[in-house]
Amino acid sequence: MSEPGAALTIHRSEGGxxxxxxxxxxxxIVDNDQCENVQKLAGFSFxxxxxxxxxxxxxxxxxxxxxxxxxxxxxxxxFGPIVAFNYCWSLATFTPVDGRSYVMRHIGDPARPxxxxxxxxxxxxxxxxxxxxxxxxxxxPDK
Numbered sequence: 001m002s003e004p005g006a007a008l009t010i011h012r013s014e015g016g017x018x019x020x021x022x023x024x025x026x027x028x029i030v031d032n033d034q035c036e037n038v039q040k041l042a043g044f045s046f047x048x049x050x051x052x053x054x055x056x057x058x059x060x061x062x063x064x065x066x067x068x069x070x071x072x073x074x075x076x077x078x079f080g081p082i083v084a085f086n087y088c089w090s091l092a093t094f095t096p097v098d099g100r101s102y103v104m105r106h107i108g109d110p111a112r113p114x115x116x117x118x119x120x121x122x123x124x125x126x127x128x129x130x131x132x133x134x135x136x137x138x139x140x141p142d143k
């Protein structure tokens with residue numbers, strides 16, 4: 001018998017960066033809000049994929065750490081002077097349900113530098129997981 005599990009699809013944010021739609025993003029699993037036992041989940045940069053699907057454990061809370069760095073330009077085609085730079089971290093914790101599929105995205109906002117929105121949706125319900133807790137502008141403690 002296999003371990004309970006769920007599917008998690010992580011989508012790269014679609015920002016208006018120096019290279020169109022290309023923020024640098026990292027997603028990790030951590031044991032707690034002290035950022036212990038960091039495990040890489042997915043990473044996106046200027047030349048990588050736009051989504052990654054991973055199998056995650058179900059039935060117990062999991063904490064996900066997301067980091068995004070993105071520049072926003074003043075040009076219509078994504079080129080021109082940089083008008084804003086967003087560099088942010090967020091932490092989301094929820095308990096995946098066995099057999100379910102989840103979608104995750106970390107979205108920067110050029111109007112609010114250093115601020116991101118962490119979105120997690122249960123594809124079965126179309127809603128956020130019931131026990132989802134998100135800490136925006138989260139910083140791991142210095143070790």
